[in-house]
Amino acid sequence: MLTILFDGIAYGMLLFILAVGLAVTMGLMNFINLAHGAFAMAGGYITVLLMQRFGVPFLLCLPLAFIGSALLGGVLERTLYRPLYHKPHLDQVLFSIGLVFMAVASVDYFVGSTQQIIQLPEWLKGRTELGSGAWMLGMGHYRLFIIAVCAALTVGLQYVLGYTRFGSRLRASVDDQRVAAGLGINVNMVFLTTFAVGSGLAGLGGALGAEVLGLDPSFPLKFMVYFLIVVAVGGTSSITGPLLAALLLGIADVAGKYYIPKLGAFIVYSLMIAILIWRPQGLFVRKGGK
Amino acid sequence: MQKRFFLHAIALATVAFTATATLAQDNTFKIGLILPMTGQQATTGRQIEAAARLYMAQNGDTVAGKKIQLIVKDDTSLPDATRRLAQELVVNDKVNVLAGFGITPSALATAPIATQSKTPMVVMAAATSSITQASPYIVRTSFTLPQASVALADWAPKNGIKKVVTLVSDYGPGIDAEKYFKERLIFNGGQVTEALRVPLRGPDFAPFLQKVRDAKPDALFVFVPSGAGAAVMKQFAERGLDKAGIKLIGTGDVTDDDQLNDMGDVAVGVVTSHHYSAAHPSAMNKKFVEAFSKANKGLRPNFMAVGGYDGMRVIYEALKTSKGQGGGDALLAGMKGQIFESPRGKMFIDAQTRDVVQDIYLRKVEKKDGQLYNVEFDVIKDVKDPGKAK
Numbered sequence: 001m002l003t004i005l006f007d008g009i010a011y012g013m014l015l016f017i018l019a020v021g022l023a024v025t026m027g028l029m030n031f032i033n034l035a036h037g038a039f040a041m042a043g044g045y046i047t048v049l050l051m052q053r054f055g056v057p058f059l060l061c062l063p064l065a066f067i068g069s070a071l072l073g074g075v076l077e078r079t080l081y082r083p084l085y086h087k088p089h090l091d092q093v094l095f096s097i098g099l100v101f102m103a104v105a106s107v108d109y110f111v112g113s114t115q116q117i118i119q120l121p122e123w124l125k126g127r128t129e130l131g132s133g134a135w136m137l138g139m140g141h142y143r144l145f146i147i148a149v150c151a152a153l154t155v156g157l158q159y160v161l162g163y164t165r166f167g168s169r170l171r172a173s174v175d176d177q178r179v180a181a182g183l184g185i186n187v188n189m190v191f192l193t194t195f196a197v198g199s200g201l202a203g204l205g206g207a208l209g210a211e212v213l214g215l216d217p218s219f220p221l222k223f224m225v226y227f228l229i230v231v232a233v234g235g236t237s238s239i240t241g242p243l244l245a246a247l248l249l250g251i252a253d254v255a256g257k258y259y260i261p262k263l264g265a266f267i268v269y270s271l272m273i274a275i276l277i278w279r280p281q282g283l284f285v286r287k288g289g290k
Numbered sequence: 291m292q293k294r295f296f297l298h299a300i301a302l303a304t305v306a307f308t309a310t311a312t313l314a315q316d317n318t319f320k321i322g323l324i325l326p327m328t329g330q331q332a333t334t335g336r337q338i339e340a341a342a343r344l345y346m347a348q349n350g351d352t353v354a355g356k357k358i359q360l361i362v363k364d365d366t367s368l369p370d371a372t373r374r375l376a377q378e379l380v381v382n383d384k385v386n387v388l389a390g391f392g393i394t395p396s397a398l399a400t401a402p403i404a405t406q407s408k409t410p411m412v413v414m415a416a417a418t419s420s421i422t423q424a425s426p427y428i429v430r431t432s433f434t435l436p437q438a439s440v441a442l443a444d445w446a447p448k449n450g451i452k453k454v455v456t457l458v459s460d461y462g463p464g465i466d467a468e469k470y471f472k473e474r475l476i477f478n479g480g481q482v483t484e485a486l487r488v489p490l491r492g493p494d495f496a497p498f499l500q501k502v503r504d505a506k507p508d509a510l511f512v513f514v515p516s517g518a519g520a521a522v523m524k525q526f527a528e529r530g531l532d533k534a535g536i537k538l539i540g541t542g543d544v545t546d547d548d549q550l551n552d553m554g555d556v557a558v559g560v561v562t563s564h565h566y567s568a569a570h571p572s573a574m575n576k577k578f579v580e581a582f583s584k585a586n587k588g589l590r591p592n593f594m595a596v597g598g599y600d601g602m603r604v605i606y607e608a609l610k611t612s613k614g615q616g617g618g619d620a621l622l623a624g625m626k627g628q629i630f631e632s633p634r635g636k637m638f639i640d641a642q643t644r645d646v647v648q649d650i651y652l653r654k655v656e657k658k659d660g661q662l663y664n665v666e667f668d669v670i671k672d673v674k675d676p677g678k679a680k
Contacts, residue, residue, distance in 0.1 A: 007496045113332040115517040117552040127530050140528050212494055214521050218330065257497035265489045
């Protein structure tokens with residue numbers, strides 16, 4: 001029972017890191033970036049390649065995955081994304097889905113299409129068990145680690161967006177670019193940073209998730225649906241919305257597979273449909289938001 | 291719709307006509323090898339192509355006065371692409387034999403083309419039992435999942451494994467594995483307490499494995515396509531199922547030689563049943579493994595490679611017995627009933643079912659010279675595909 005809950009939370013947290021960048025670009029920057037999963041995959045592959053070819057320790061790989069995908073995101077924002085900010089959403093969707101296919105094909109070509117396997121350090125492999133019987137709580141150390149990292153990130157993000165100068169600049173740029181620019185805010189810089197950080201978070205999620213979710217070139221396509229569900233259910237106007245949505249979905253997914261294995265993966269979709277019928281704008285919408 | 295049907299009919303008519311008309315003129319013998327070279331199943335394609343080329347390098351490319359030409363096509367494991375490529379190969383390239391086929395749907399999609407053009411079709415990888423029944427021109431050199439799983443169900447109860455939970459990927463081969471394992475285990479006095487099917491794209495095995503742990507069986511029987519095997523195994527250990535006294539058993543796809551080394555020590559001790567291991571202790575296999583890894587930068591051959599290698603042998607020998615003359619039917623007759631030694635051990639192409647009859651080995655993963663291998667410790671001789679015994 002509790003073990004299922006625990007696994008669900010860990011899974012949800014992972015989904016959250018993967019999707020939060022998308023929530024930021026989609027909600028705050030009003031850009032539909034379906035290629036988000038490609039940045040996650042980039043992070044995953046950076047980790048795998050560093051570990052396999054150069055023997056870099058796992059913990060060091062995580063920040064490198066973040067930085068690597070953030071740089072990639074920054075460069076692409078500068079070169080490819082920026083001209084599309086004012087284009088209709090359909091153009092953005094077509095463009096970014098094209099990027100996904102290119103990413104899939106190039107990883108396939110350069111690295112190969114096999115599942116990549118990560119060897120975790122010993123101290124992350126174990127498992128702690130508390131209690132017994134129906135209330136036994138079994139915690140895999142790695143999942144515990146995921147939860148800790150995600151919790152820290154959430155607090156950090158919430159703080160940056162809500163209480164720092166950068167956060168208010170970002171919100172100002174989003175609400176009205178021209179006025180914000182008139183006030184001396186470097187809108188381009190703000191968007192560039194935001195996009196890079198969002199991509200970096202995706203990369204970090206990919207690096208953390210390689211162990212649990214598996215990693216192969218079809219990763220962005222396989223998980224695109226999950227990201228979109230998290231963002232659709234959680235709404236895009238805050239950090240807490242996607243967080244709670246991700247947790248809800250993670251727990252529902254794990255519990256559904258455990259208790260009703262026949263329905264398996266379908267639980268997530270039914271839940272999403274139910275929530276969206278009930279609240280079409282997502283679970284947590286700022287009143288008066290666009 | 292009508293137009294399409296019409297085109298289709300014309301295409302097939304041309305196929306039937308040209309296949310018989312042009313055979314005699316040309317002095318090349320063409321083998322159309324359709325494999326997934328990119329995408330999810332790309333390792334299958336890579337292994338089989340390498341093995342086919344190795345066979346040609348070792349046995350020359352002229353047989354019975356004909357020059358052998360290998361045409362490799364990539365179907366990216368999409369059945370409609372396989373079908374289109376097969377049609378092109380038969381109509382435009384006028385191949386004498388179709389071969390390869392990484393996944394079951396690809397093989398099934400091509401079967402009607404083989405039937406209508408009377409082209410022998412050598413299945414080197416796909417392993418669902420029913421494939422050979424889809425066309426009288428299909429010959430298989432890989433294995434079938436019922437073959438592998440039944441052997442394990444015979445072995446398990448004799449070794450103290452009575453209560454088993456099965457966990458398979460929810461598609462053709464998985465359902466075959468589940469069904470035949472269960473039937474035979476019950477026949478042998480065991481029981482399957484729970485049959486779990488996981489979605490093929492199921493990202494996280496955690497909830498399923500937790501369920502297994504709470505069900506406390508003697509063993510967990512797993513079939514997942516090779517690649518996903520490593521994830522199952524790691525999470526199996528992470529969840530402490532091994533410490534709870536549950537054994538992990540499965541068909542050899544789980545401990546695929548291609549990936550085994552990357553899985554690390556969690557794989558040690560896993561018992562599987564399969565028809566081929568790179569560690570098979572025969573002189574022929576030693577030679578095969580050595581030549582294969584030498585030609586492919588140290589790549590270790592897996593069961594897919596051996597299917598491709600033996601498939602080439604079946605084609606070569608059939609061409610020899612038909613003396614280079616005659617069309618598809620003569621070749622097919624030459625393929626049926628071949629008995630020979632393969633790197634996997636003795637094997638036999640059953641003349642009635644055109645399916646492979648072979649020894650199935652029980653293996654345990656062990657560490658030898660710092661590398662992981664499936665080491666064989668028991669054998670069940672001459673296993674015929676149980677799916678055909680009706």
